[in-house]
Amino acid sequence: MSLTLADARIVTPDGVHEGWLTIEDGRITHVGHGAAPRPGHSLGGRHVVPGFVDLHNHGGAGGSFPSGEQEGARDAVALHQRHGTTTMMASLVTDTPERLARAVASLAELCDDGLLAGIHLEGPYLARARCGAHDPELLREPSPAEFAGLVEAGRGHLRMLTIAAELPGALDVIRAAAAAGVIAALGHSEAGYERTLAGIEAGATVATHLYNAMPQLGHRAPGPIAALLQDERVTVELINDGVHVHPAMLRLACAVAGAGRVAMVTDSISATGLSDGEYLLGPMRVRVLDGVARLAEGGSIAGSTLTMDVAFRRAVQELGLSLPEASATTSLTPARALGLADRVGSIAVGKHADLVVLSGDLEVAGVMRRGDWVTEP
Known part of the structure; x- marks a missing residue:
């Protein structure tokens, strides 16, 4: 037809x-x-x-990818599709090895159906001091054996792993990810400038939600942000919801990295598209008030209720990007990061x-x- x-x-x-x-x-x-x-x-x-491409998404419409429940995952995908996201990763959070493996195996079936573009492990190899909305008691040191088991459970659909480069064994797992065709993303990290560069040299190619859950820019201690922004090999995620990052810092990232290396992401959770209230993000209890998600205990920001159409609109209206530039950050650049730019973006x-x-x-x-x-x- x-x-x-x-x-x-x-x-x-x-x-x-x-x-x-x-x-x-x-x-x-x-x-x-x-x-x-x-x-x-x-x-x-x-x-x-072009349809939006979301590298980092935990759910929506009450469905939570970290649970691995397929019916809820389908609801989440349907919600985000209505908001223009036609290619979506399913992001998990730190959990026990057994629950992570079950969720990966379950979501891999939706990848088989073409509903999802792949699975993203945000954790469990994260810095305790920068764990944000992840359960600190479930964090652990990078394990090549555990990672290999998760790759096997994903049957080729595990596409990205967020990891803190400074952890013992992290560089070995980054190399293993690159060898397995899994994108290594640096984030939730205490790494300084040099260690972040070492992570990039080991094969990391994405910065997980730049600025958030990492040391900030300093003129004597540039930290991970400077390393990630300046390296042409790295695609930097930005959460453009008006909460996670000040617009001035978003504009700075776009000016330094350009639309060809900036990927807008939602980091959305199950509450997206629903009213304020209490929700779960993996094992963590989250309270949403005025659309802003925070841990019920401690108050750390816990993902977002953002959709990609809003991120696109803000890129034009708040950040001053042209329509082609905004489109690159919401479609083509993330598609390139995933190796899908020959098909989408x-x-x-x-x-x-x-x-x-x-x-x-x-x-x-x-x-x-x-x-x-x-x-x-």
Whole structure:
């Protein structure tokens, strides 16, 4: 079946142009300028951007990926798809070895179905002093044997591991991850500048939510932030929700790393899309008030209730990014980090027809995934 979307303002890495595109069998087959050569579905001059790609997501709509429960995971995916996320990682949190292995094995089945792009282990190899919303009693030193077992449980779907580079054995596990095709991400760490560089040299290529859960920038002790920002091999995650990071620091990261290395993420939890109240993030109890999630005991920020469409809109309206730059941070750059840029992340011939139609004020008006409407404009 062929579908032409006409009268669109198409956002590509090269700019924004008035035009049209054709979709066949779930893929983009033509992208043209001006009037469509045949009648099609008119988008009335609205913007079309590629579907969002979220590297770091713990759930939504009451579903929590760390639980490993498939029904809840499907609810979470459906919520985020309605907000434009067409490619999503399922992020877990620190837990016992047994519960982590069960959750990885369960979510791998949803990866088999194409619902998820992969599984992200945020923990358990994190610094106690920077563990945030992770249970400090369940943290442990990096274990190549445990990690190998989790890779096996994931059957090729374990795609990312967040690890603190300063922990004993961390560099060995980073090397093992790289050898297994798993992205090593540095975060929840007390590492200084030099140790962070050592982690990058060992094979780490992502910074887990830059600025959060790590030592801050200092003019005599630059710390991990300077190392992660300046290294061209590293994609830096940013949580652009107006809570986790001040807009000035977000703009600084975008200025230094550029849209080609910044990946907006949600770090969303099961409360996303729901009202304030109490929720679980793995084994930890979380209280959400005015949309801000914090641990019920201690008050540490515990993920977010952010969706990617809001992150995109804030990138344009609060950070001053152009539409192509904002699109890169929410689609193409994270797709490259995952090694999926040949299939998703931009509007181009041959790629999946993963599209978000945006109104004039950048609100979601329609979402398409693999050529099928999730919500039709």
